[in-house]
Amino acid sequence: MTSTTPKIAVVIPCYKVRKHILGVISQIGPEVSRIYAIDDCCPDDSGDFVERHCSDKRVTVIRNPENQGVGGAVMSGYQAAINEGMDIIVKVDGDGQMSPSLIPDFVEPIVAGHADYTKGNRFFDLEEIRAMPKLRIFGNAALSFMTKISSGYWDLFDPTNGYTAIHRDVARHLPFTKISRRYFFETDMLFRLNLLRAVVVDIPMDARYGDEVSNLNASKIVGEFFFKHIRNLGKRIFYNYYLRDMSLASFELPIGIIMIAFGTTMGIVHWINALQTGIPTTAGTVMILALPIIIGIQFILAFIGYDISSVPKRPFHLRRKSST
Numbered sequence: 001m002t003s004t005t006p007k008i009a010v011v012i013p014c015y016k017v018r019k020h021i022l023g024v025i026s027q028i029g030p031e032v033s034r035i036y037a038i039d040d041c042c043p044d045d046s047g048d049f050v051e052r053h054c055s056d057k058r059v060t061v062i063r064n065p066e067n068q069g070v071g072g073a074v075m076s077g078y079q080a081a082i083n084e085g086m087d088i089i090v091k092v093d094g095d096g097q098m099s100p101s102l103i104p105d106f107v108e109p110i111v112a113g114h115a116d117y118t119k120g121n122r123f124f125d126l127e128e129i130r131a132m133p134k135l136r137i138f139g140n141a142a143l144s145f146m147t148k149i150s151s152g153y154w155d156l157f158d159p160t161n162g163y164t165a166i167h168r169d170v171a172r173h174l175p176f177t178k179i180s181r182r183y184f185f186e187t188d189m190l191f192r193l194n195l196l197r198a199v200v201v202d203i204p205m206d207a208r209y210g211d212e213v214s215n216l217n218a219s220k221i222v223g224e225f226f227f228k229h230i231r232n233l234g235k236r237i238f239y240n241y242y243l244r245d246m247s248l249a250s251f252e253l254p255i256g257i258i259m260i261a262f263g264t265t266m267g268i269v270h271w272i273n274a275l276q277t278g279i280p281t282t283a284g285t286v287m288i289l290a291l292p293i294i295i296g297i298q299f300i301l302a303f304i305g306y307d308i309s310s311v312p313k314r315p316f317h318l319r320r321k322s323s324t
Contacts, residue, residue, distance in 0.1 A: 011077030
């Protein structure tokens with residue numbers, strides 16, 4: 001940090017949140033030095049609304065000339081906070097779902113040197129989960145599993161949670177122009193953070209639902225999310241296991257895939273041949289064909305075990321400080 005007391009900034013994307021934004025700002029405590037309200041080309045002119053009705057001198061309205069989605073709004077806020085020398089940047093939604101009273105909880109692990117990035121997790125308290133819509137619980141569980149695989153953060157949950165905090169030195173090294181701008185933003189952030197080997201920590205928080213309206217259409221983004229997860233998984237494996245470093249796991253994965261593909265292909269060939277000739281495949285042949293599949297699965301499980309144990313543990317911003 002640049003001083004004993006870190007300078008904390010809060011970034012609030014403001015898109016169709018006029019009913020809630022002033023209440024959110026009013027709850028932000030004195031520990032915060034700057035508040036950036038990002039008008040992402042909002043049709044409700046949220047930036048003008050905040051300027052007219054908010055007297056908090058910490059607030060600066062930033063206007064994006066065109067709508068860039070939540071990711072673009074957050075990136076604009078990050079850049080402004082970095083330019084003004086803020087130490088920690090917290091992102092809070094403007095719809096009232098995220099209590100600003102939790103900001104110290106999100107900042108503390110970063111100040112203590114235990115994390116580079118913190119994010120909310122609404123699934124710590126099992127009693128609170130009962131208040132969450134069942135479809136949302138199922139969808140979040142599925143997204144969490146896919147995110148664990150693609151991002152490499154196997155110890156995290158609730159990946160689409162947008163309540164986050166990040167150290168300035170980590171934010172500065174993010175590829176702003178490459179991060180997904182819209183609904184995949186939070187998940188893509190985790191992938192980018194893993195490439196930096198940043199430490200990410202979940203912060204327990206309650207699920208809060210009011211009269212806010214979500215702009216997310218789940219049916220339209222399922223396919224997009226799936227392919228982006230596959231893309232990020234491929235990139236992460238290539239960067240971490242072949243380009244940046246090599247280990248035993250670098251050989252376990254391709255060997256496992258080849259053996260499973262070989263055993264499966266030969267099994268299908270013999271099955272088709274048995275159907276055409278009417279001669280059943282012998283038990284010995286079946287066992288021989290099953291063997292590479294079994295061994296291949298063991299290789300892949302060994303790779304997954306190594307990947308789980310490789311979750312980043314030393315904060316990026318501390319490594320950067322010690323190297324300068």
